[in-house]
Amino acid sequence: MKLQHDVKRYPGLGIISTVFFIYLYAPLGIVVLYSFNANRITSVWTEFSFKWYGSALNNSALMSALKTSLTVAAIATVMATTIALLAALSIIRGKNVRYRKLSETMVNLPLLLPEIVLAVATLILFSLIGLQNGMVKLVIAHSAFCTPFAFLPIRARLQGMPLDFEEAATDLYASRWIVFRRVTLPLIFPGLFAGAMLAFLISMDDFITSNMLSSGGTTTLPVYIFSLIRAGTSPELNAIATMLIVASLVLATVALTVAGRGQRTDAT
Amino acid sequence: MSEATAHHADTPRRRRQINLPYVGLAPAWLLMIFALIIPILIIIAVSFAVRGAYGGFDWGFDLSGYRQILFNEGWTGEMEFTPQYLIIILRTILLATVTTVLCLILAVPVAYWIAGQPGHRKSVLVFLVTLPFWMSMILRVYAWMIILGKDGPLLRFFEFFGAPSGMTFMYNDGATLAAMVYTYIPLMVLPVFASIEKLDGTLIEAAHDLYGNRWTTLRRVILPLTAPGIASGGILVFVPAFGAVLEPTLMGGGKQMMMGSLIQLQFGGGRNWPFGAAIAMILMMLVMLVLVGLALRSARNEVES
Structure with a gap:
């Protein structure tokens, strides 16, 4: 047993992996640490302070960017998830669907193209048709590139699910809508939730497209942070970064726990 | 009714x-x-x-x-x-390739180690690899600006040991590379891990029984069997790295551009749209070339096996 174990083990992997995880988290840790520094010069430590958090929260440009980002992400998530759900149901559950493979490629197309190409292409389209409203531009573009992220978990969930429950419900005279509402939807919920969370995350995090399409009134959070970084590192920026890191930490934990619970119910 | x-x-x-x-x-x-x-x-x-x-x-x-x-x-x-734009195209190819290779070299041992951990610890470790992906990309690049930047901890460390005061780690290809590897590494570890986890352990034992040492086993058994994971991780890293905008803009500065930042520059100030579009087409073609090449390769492998 001992020998068998040794054969599969490669020496030094534990050390490499430990270094890897330090490498993964130390940079974020440094940002968090510096955000509590009272000194205006980021890396000269004077004393522990919360004052940059106060000034970050009172920054109205930041709050307006946050509002724009949240609005765009919320609308794009609903649109992308709905479109992805309909597409996944049709592709996986639909019978005699032609162009199934092509449709799947179509939905996943944003993943295969470099984002900057899509961003400038969309910019040209919007300028040609004279679309001025920054919010509408952002919502359309975000919905498009968020759709595959919502689609993939939903499709994976649907594919892994046997038809038995839906057939049983149909045998018990449930209408198609009732079958969907009471059987399919609850069963695919973890996938749906994971997909929606991913879409929301991708939208909130997007810089390349938003930077291309943003105009005066509609600056998203990453675009605003980019302009702050361009102006130079500041402790307030570190405080903003720390709050965002904590927010994504909470979001990620919730999302992965729900998705994980879904997997565990499968096993039983 | x-x-x-x-x-x-x-x-x-x-x-x-x-x-x-x-x-x-x-x-x-x-x-x-x-x-x-x-x-x-x-x-x-x-x-x-x-x-x-x-x-x-x-x-x-x-x-x-x-x-x-x-x-x-x-x-x-x-x-x-004038070779200046050709240099940018070549730099983009080089940096994206090196990023993918570095991610791979780092990801394989880590993924292999995680796959060998007991159940609960394994899922915690996978969670820890996934987590940075949920953090804002721009902030992850920013973290490296702090580390490598003026008055940053790394420079302080070197100055302590007598490095000249004018030294900087920023605004070169190395800085861009550091940020790119850092931002894309989770995208490589996860698919490689998924592949390694499916690996049949008895095959490794068989390789050893046939007098294959660890290196031979790695090269002839483990790596070929994890090829699908390596390929999908490679695509997940290579495509965004090839079109990277943030890393070259923030870490490379104005001089060390990549195709992504060049395109953004042409459209940002409304400077030269046809030229920007032409660069975008070249970028798209190169990515398509790589994707089609990989697809053909995997199709051929399937036919052979």
Whole structure:
């Protein structure tokens, strides 16, 4: 047993992996640490302070960017998830669907193209048709590139699910809508939730497209942070970064726990 | 009424089942055609358009956008070879490739180690690899600006040991590379891990029974069997790295551009749309080339096995 174990083990992997995880988290840790520094010069430590958090929260440009980002992400998530759900149901559950493979490629197309190409292409389209409203531009573009992220978990969930429950419900005279509402939807919920969370995350995090399409009134959070970084590192920026890191930490934990619970119910 | 429909459920349901999937697919097709296919077709046209007098472009067929990649037009209209954009294209290919290779070299041992951990610890470790992906990309690049930047901890460390005071780690290809590897590494670890976890442990034992040492086993058994994970991780890292904008803009500064930041520059200030579109086309073509090449390779492997 001992020998068998040794054969599969490669020496030094534990050390490499430990270094890897330090490498993964130390940079974020440094940002968090510096955000509590009272000194205006980021890396000269004077004393522990919360004052940059106060000034970050009172920054109205930041709050307006946050509002724009949240609005765009919320609308794009609903649109992308709905479109992805309909597409996944049709592709996986639909019978005699032609162009199934092509449709799947179509939905996943944003993943295969470099984002900057899509961003400038969309910019040209919007300028040609004279679309001025920054919010509408952002919502359309975000919905498009968020759709595959919502689609993939939903499709994976649907594919892994046997038809038995839906057939049983149909045998018990449930209408198609009732079958969907009471059987399919609850069963695919973890996938749906994971997909929606991913879409929301991708939208909130997007810089390349938003930077291309943003105009005066509609600056998203990453675009605003980019302009702050361009102006130079500041402790307030570190405080903003720390709050965002904590927010994504909470979001990620919730999302992965729900998705994980879904997997565990499968096993039983 | 409901009873009646239920009794005849079979007929109407079958009829509807033929149409419903297409209704369900329609929104996805519409969105992708409007927000993807049409824009891509337009950008192809724009790459052949003429640069407008006041920014933007005028329709037409002209190769000046592409010509400008290699040649600079002088005052008298003579063409002069200028390698500056070619250098940017080559740098993009180089940096994206090196990023992918470095991610791979780092990901394989880590993924292998995680796969060998006991159940609960394994899921915690996978969670820890996934977590940075949930953090804002721009902040992860920013973290490296702090580390490598002026007054940053790394510079402090080297200055302590007597490095010259004018030294900087920023605004070069190395800085861009550091940020790229850091931002894309989770995308490599996860698929490689998924592949390694499926690996049949008895095959490794068999390799050892046949006198294969660890290195041979790694090269001849483990790596070939994890090829699908390596390939999908490679695509996940290579495509965004190839089109990277944030890393070269923030870490490389104005001089060390990549294709992504060059395209952004051409459109950002409305400076030269046909030229920007031409660069975007080259970028898209190169990525497509890699993706098609990989697809053909995996198709051939499937046929062989």
